[in-house]
Amino acid sequence: MLWTKEHEAENVVVRSARVVDPTEGIDAVLDVRIDQGVIAAIAQTVDTNEHRVIDGTGLVLAPAFVDPHVHLRTPGREDEETIASGTAAAAAGGYCAILAMPNTDPIVDSASTLRSLVETAKLEGAIPVGFLAAITRGQGGEELTEMGELADAGAVAFSDDGVPVVSAGLMRRALQYASITGRPLALHCEEPSLSRGGHMHEGAVAAELGLSAYPSVGESVMVERDLALAAYEEQPVHLMHLSAAESVAALRRAQDGGAHASGEVTPHHLVLTDEAVRSLDANVKMNPPLRAERDRVALLDALRDGTIEAIATDHAPHARHEKDVPFEAAPFGVTGLETAFAVLYTELVEPGLLLLATLLERMSAGPARIFGLERPRIATGARANLVLLDLGGTTTVTEDGFRSRSANSWLLGRTLHGRVALTIAAGAVVHE
Amino acid sequence: MTSRGVGSTEPRKSAGGGLAGAGARPTVHLVKDDLRPPDRPSRRHLISIADLTRDDVERLLGTAHVFEGSLTRNVKKLPTLKGHLVVNLFYESSTRTSSSFELAAKRLSADTMTIKSAGSSVDKGESLKDTALTIGAYDPDVIVIRHPQIGAPQFVARVADAHVVNAGDGKNQHPTQALLDLYTLQQELGRLDGLHVAIVGDVLHSRVARSLVQAFALVGIRCTLVGPPALLPQLGVETTSDIGAIRDADVVYVLRMQRERMEPGANYVPSLREYTARWGITPERLQPGQKVMHPGPMNRGVEIDPRVADSADSLVEAQVRSGLVVRMAVLYDVLTGGPVGVRNLAAAEVA
Numbered sequence: 001m002l003w004t005k006e007h008e009a010e011n012v013v014v015r016s017a018r019v020v021d022p023t024e025g026i027d028a029v030l031d032v033r034i035d036q037g038v039i040a041a042i043a044q045t046v047d048t049n050e051h052r053v054i055d056g057t058g059l060v061l062a063p064a065f066v067d068p069h070v071h072l073r074t075p076g077r078e079d080e081e082t083i084a085s086g087t088a089a090a091a092a093g094g095y096c097a098i099l100a101m102p103n104t105d106p107i108v109d110s111a112s113t114l115r116s117l118v119e120t121a122k123l124e125g126a127i128p129v130g131f132l133a134a135i136t137r138g139q140g141g142e143e144l145t146e147m148g149e150l151a152d153a154g155a156v157a158f159s160d161d162g163v164p165v166v167s168a169g170l171m172r173r174a175l176q177y178a179s180i181t182g183r184p185l186a187l188h189c190e191e192p193s194l195s196r197g198g199h200m201h202e203g204a205v206a207a208e209l210g211l212s213a214y215p216s217v218g219e220s221v222m223v224e225r226d227l228a229l230a231a232y233e234e235q236p237v238h239l240m241h242l243s244a245a246e247s248v249a250a251l252r253r254a255q256d257g258g259a260h261a262s263g264e265v266t267p268h269h270l271v272l273t274d275e276a277v278r279s280l281d282a283n284v285k286m287n288p289p290l291r292a293e294r295d296r297v298a299l300l301d302a303l304r305d306g307t308i309e310a311i312a313t314d315h316a317p318h319a320r321h322e323k324d325v326p327f328e329a330a331p332f333g334v335t336g337l338e339t340a341f342a343v344l345y346t347e348l349v350e351p352g353l354l355l356l357a358t359l360l361e362r363m364s365a366g367p368a369r370i371f372g373l374e375r376p377r378i379a380t381g382a383r384a385n386l387v388l389l390d391l392g393g394t395t396t397v398t399e400d401g402f403r404s405r406s407a408n409s410w411l412l413g414r415t416l417h418g419r420v421a422l423t424i425a426a427g428a429v430v431h432e
Numbered sequence: 433m434t435s436r437g438v439g440s441t442e443p444r445k446s447a448g449g450g451l452a453g454a455g456a457r458p459t460v461h462l463v464k465d466d467l468r469p470p471d472r473p474s475r476r477h478l479i480s481i482a483d484l485t486r487d488d489v490e491r492l493l494g495t496a497h498v499f500e501g502s503l504t505r506n507v508k509k510l511p512t513l514k515g516h517l518v519v520n521l522f523y524e525s526s527t528r529t530s531s532s533f534e535l536a537a538k539r540l541s542a543d544t545m546t547i548k549s550a551g552s553s554v555d556k557g558e559s560l561k562d563t564a565l566t567i568g569a570y571d572p573d574v575i576v577i578r579h580p581q582i583g584a585p586q587f588v589a590r591v592a593d594a595h596v597v598n599a600g601d602g603k604n605q606h607p608t609q610a611l612l613d614l615y616t617l618q619q620e621l622g623r624l625d626g627l628h629v630a631i632v633g634d635v636l637h638s639r640v641a642r643s644l645v646q647a648f649a650l651v652g653i654r655c656t657l658v659g660p661p662a663l664l665p666q667l668g669v670e671t672t673s674d675i676g677a678i679r680d681a682d683v684v685y686v687l688r689m690q691r692e693r694m695e696p697g698a699n700y701v702p703s704l705r706e707y708t709a710r711w712g713i714t715p716e717r718l719q720p721g722q723k724v725m726h727p728g729p730m731n732r733g734v735e736i737d738p739r740v741a742d743s744a745d746s747l748v749e750a751q752v753r754s755g756l757v758v759r760m761a762v763l764y765d766v767l768t769g770g771p772v773g774v775r776n777l778a779a780a781e782v783a
Binding site for chain 1: 559579586587605637
């Protein structure tokens with residue numbers, strides 16, 4: 001279900017790194033030897049077998065990251081991102097796998113469009129990339145896509161990301177039909193009659209600024225509806241980019257009731273609140289919007305306790321001229337692939353708000369589990385999907401420092417800890 | 433809030449910010465200094481009432497009062513801003529704001545140029561950035577901008593090297609309106625501190641109300657917002673949907689029902705007819721001696737009964753007159769920098 005260009009499988013030894021794999025229960029200073037792209041030995045000291053040796057002293061070696069929510073803008077807006085640039089950005093961010101959303105131009109709603117993306121990924125994907133296909137034709141919310149054929153062509157999951165499936169009846173049919181594919185539905189929960197025209201979260205900041213606002217309840221009523229439908233149909237659902245405390249509470253209730261429901265959260269929703277919008281910086285404009293402190297705290301709690309299993313960047317590149325306008329005229333979305341680990345490490349792990357192990361799990365095993373992908377793990381016999389992290393290392397986020405074709409990052413000018421020193425994806429060194 | 437990267441935790445510039453103390457502190461609201469080209473000095477702008485201190489307000493009102501005196505002379509023109517270029521960039525229709533800014537600049541002998549979006553390259557899809565750069569190439573001293581989008585004045589301040597005066601940005605701010613209303617209140621009621629003003633109507637879509645709430649807080653005016661529930665945002669002051677609440681107010685400030693900002697089907701109120709019946713300001717709803725203000729343009733018969741609009745208690749014409757002198761004071765203040773006393777002005781007159 002994931003595709004990448006041919007890489008030469010590596011023979012590498014990572015020497016004396018602190019090896020951390022929360023799922024495998026490892027946290028110790030060890031050597032790791034990779035033979036032909038497969039982890040062959042993990043021990044206090046391993047024979048180098050004349051492999052290339054990378055000194056990991058003082059660094060953390062962890063399972064590489066999986067991003068379940070990326071916009072690669074291809075086809076249609078290759079000026080903003082391509083499969084080559086987006087996967088290169090992901091490699092630089094420590095990812096070994098990413099999933100691309102289908103809201104491109106044209107929409108990925110037919111097997112032929114999907115197959116052309118797969119072919120491109122085989123030619124230029126720096127790391128393995130998978131594709132979601134639309135739930136409805138043209139994401140128009142009226143007719144289901146041919147999910148059977150799309151799944152056969154390699155669709156990892158189905159999503160109308162960017163817009164909600166407004167009709168409850170159609171959502172029910174989607175849940176019923178998707179069951180034949182065994183692929184989950186990834187849902188963008190937004191009630192348009194409550195969110196329409198909103199540029200930011202409805203709260204004190206929006207009231208003061210006079211910006212049209214999108215209240216939390218505009219997300220949570222749709223979360224509640226979709227969870228109710230999924231429970232009724234006994235089908236799995238994945239809730240994308242959750243932003244509101246009420247949504248988190250609904251997800252937790254559904255999980256407690258036995259529903260097969262999962263959720264993801266973005267770095268920006270974990271770090272920022274609507275207060276950031278006072279800057280009127282177009283790079284803090286995204287959908288769903290940054291919400292209140294209580295929402296941020298609820299998201300962080302849910303990430304800690306596992307209600308939210310995955311961190312997703314919702315990497316959404318935009319052309320410079322489209323963001324270089326007044327706030328209201330700017331499109332929604334910010335980039336995130338190259339800064340996700342560093343900002344979460346700096347803002348959450350360093351101050352003691354989140355354990356490093358939890359962050360690593362939610363950026364790797366969590367999303368892989370939700371989408372049925374190979375779990376990156378540090379175990380003999382496993383394909384090498386590894387990231388080497390220099391926790392003390394700093395990076396300053398600058399406009400010309402990105403591999404992504406776009407620079408609409410909310411972190412421009414920030415200096416972050418937690419540098420990605422090396423990424424190994426599918427057995428090949430893809431970034432160092 | 434843990435991030436430092438997007439300016440959100442930047443201290444709001446209040447004391448000494450805004451129009452005050454030009455030499456000592458940067459005065460650009462919300463535009464981070466590190467985003468500015470290093471060779472460009474900070475400029476004095478009037479973007480938001482939130483940038484001003486009480487001292488700023490008092491200084492501006494005092495300057496306006498001095499200018500008002502000069503307008504009673506035979507020759508009303510002052511040479512004060514001779515050789516300066518003031519560009520009015522209007523992306524929204526306006527009668528009183530654009531005409532009073534233009535006249536204010538002319539009364540101070542500045543050169544003026546008014547660019548309206550209709551008939552300009554804006555019609556051809558030119559971005560605000562390119563329009564601002566184009567105007568910037570003429571080296572204007574002040575750009576007065578009205579724009580339907582919030583944050584457009586900050587954006588222009590970042591792009592163009594000129595003093596920027598916000599003449600209304602979307603639903604956000606209309607600082608010169610708030611200042612002229614304070615001036616009117618001071619002239620007509622003789623004080624500001626301790627007054628009680630009820631703002632009635634569509635607060636949600638009103639940049640005037642947002643600026644007024646902040647301005648009233650600065651000078652010690654008690655403020656009550658009155659209107660239909662869906663049109664009353666939480667701005668940190670008393671709000672009520674009971675029109676009876678205007679009873680205790682010294683002044684009833686009536687807002688226009690902004691029909692052009694009400695998307696069809698939004699149902700903020702069931703109908704204008706119902707609005708008028710519940711919240712329209714009629715002679716019957718007013719107490720004797722209560723003053724009435726309105727930022728204009730009025731929808732007579734909707735939010736304000738024509739008998740009220742034309743009554744002796746209406747301050748609407750005084751507001752318009754204040755608009756001219758307050759805008760003269762604002763142009764003068766952003767351009768000349770520090771505090772301006774009567775003596776400085778007199779000297780300028782002689783020059």
